[in-house]
Amino acid sequence: MELFLDQFFNLDVMARALPFLLQGLWMTAKLCAAVVLLGLVGGFFLALGCLSPRRWLRWPSVVVTDFFRALPPLVLLIFVYSGLPFAGVQISPFLAVVLAFFLNNSSYYGEVYRAGIQSIPRGQWEAARSTGLTQAQTIAWVILPQAVRNVLPDLLSNTIEVVKLTSLASVVSLGELLYSANMARSLTYNASPIMLAALIYLVLLWPLVRLVSRFQRGLAA
Known part of the structure; x- marks a missing residue:
């Protein structure tokens, strides 16, 4: 038991590794901000494309959405980072990760948006248009706020x-949280930095998980 605690929960090792992990956490935060923001915007336009009455726009949007949902994100990341240089396109690790995860997550956000928009009764569209709102204004001011609430x-x-x-x-x-923890592990010959990274992820994500559960119960009620 003592050996287990020393190898996985060594507080001295955790304290020495913490500054290094915080640097990785900052990189993780920048990655998340970029990918989530781009994914939300890209997913919105993909959803509109999938719902478009114009076939030339709808079918390519559906294909793109299905393709990037089916492709494993790790395969996509390796292709972007290691494959594009063979085509003469040099890209930094940060941009490679942002691009790969943007393509992957836009497709998922797009499907969520699409479900939310389709949950709004057609009468809402017609009522908004009858007041003189344009198609874009109807989506932005009437449909989208309700759709986002339904699929929050x-x-x-x-x-x-x-x-x-x-x-x-x-x-x-790329020096994000897990990479920093793994580097600290290799320097200290101790797994405690990995456990510390896991605890940081838990502290960050557990409140969001509980918030999602609360929203789900509220919608069900």
Whole structure:
């Protein structure tokens, strides 16, 4: 038992590794901010494309959405980071991660938006248009606020997945939280930094998980 605690819960090792992990946490925060923001915007336009009455716009949007939902994010990340240089496109690890996860998460956010927009009765569209609102104004002021409220738990759940997904960035040696913890482990020959990283993820994500559960219960009621 003492050996287990020394190897996984060594407080001295955790204290020495903490500054290094906080630097990785800052990189994780920047990654999440970029991917979530771009994913929300990209997903919105993908949803509009999938719902468009114009086939030339609807079908490409559906194909893009299905393709990036089916493709494993790790495969996509390795392709962007290691494959694009063969085509003469040099890209930094940070941009590679942002681009790969943006493509992946836009498709998921798009499906969430689409479900929310389709949950709004058609009468709401017609009533808004009858007041003189344009199509864009109807979507922005009438449909989208209601749609987001209906699917808010799903949007939050997907955002939680984005935070966990950033741990894959360690594959391309980007200094996010998990990569920093793993480097600290290799320097200290102790697994306590990995446990500390897990605790940081838990502290950050547990409140969001509880918030999602609360929203889900509220919508069910």
